[in-house]
Amino acid sequence: CPVARLLCSASAVIIRAAQARDVPAILDIVNDAILNSTALFEYEPRTLDEQAGWLADRNAGGWPVLVADVDGDTIGFASYGPFRARPAYAATVEHSVYVAQHDRSKGVGRALMLALIAAAKSDGRHVMVGGIDGSNDASIAFHAALGFVETGRLPEVGWKFERWLDLVFMQLILKD
Numbered sequence: 001c002p003v004a005r006l007l008c009s010a011s012a013v014i015i016r017a018a019q020a021r022d023v024p025a026i027l028d029i030v031n032d033a034i035l036n037s038t039a040l041f042e043y044e045p046r047t048l049d050e051q052a053g054w055l056a057d058r059n060a061g062g063w064p065v066l067v068a069d070v071d072g073d074t075i076g077f078a079s080y081g082p083f084r085a086r087p088a089y090a091a092t093v094e095h096s097v098y099v100a101q102h103d104r105s106k107g108v109g110r111a112l113m114l115a116l117i118a119a120a121k122s123d124g125r126h127v128m129v130g131g132i133d134g135s136n137d138a139s140i141a142f143h144a145a146l147g148f149v150e151t152g153r154l155p156e157v158g159w160k161f162e163r164w165l166d167l168v169f170m171q172l173i174l175k176d
Helices: 020-036 048-061 108-122 137-145
Strands: 013-017 065-070 073-082 092-099 127-133 149-160 163-173
Touching (some): 013 108, 020 065, 020 073, 020 092, 048 065, 048 073, 108 137, 127 137
Antiparallel strands (some): 065 073, 127 163
């Protein structure tokens, strides 16, 4: 795995389980996405308590939260959780992956996603779904490069930055 050479420096990227000490960095990454992108269809920045509660809920539910760590700094995270609450969907999960703005396009997101996909396979999941803003060509291409295929597009279901947003669903059928 080329993870050790992701940032083209002497520092290696380590993918590990998130810990409470990662919450402030995760919060910064999430709030940057909320305030400056359409990656999250949210308007208001989250608080530290909200983000800590999110991590606690994920841990309590047995859902993985992985972080990309460089020299003790959290520069990205990925997680998956339930796709829908009904029992028939139990083998399907919806994921999220976010990387700090200054560390994008360096392989960090790919390393996080490969680890998350491996975790989903190990956990016996069958399908991983991602919901992506339809104008986010980079994220759509990123997912396609990992084997995800577009399976649905919901036109104009979100509103942010004074414009309508399409929601694209991409999925990966997890195989051994």
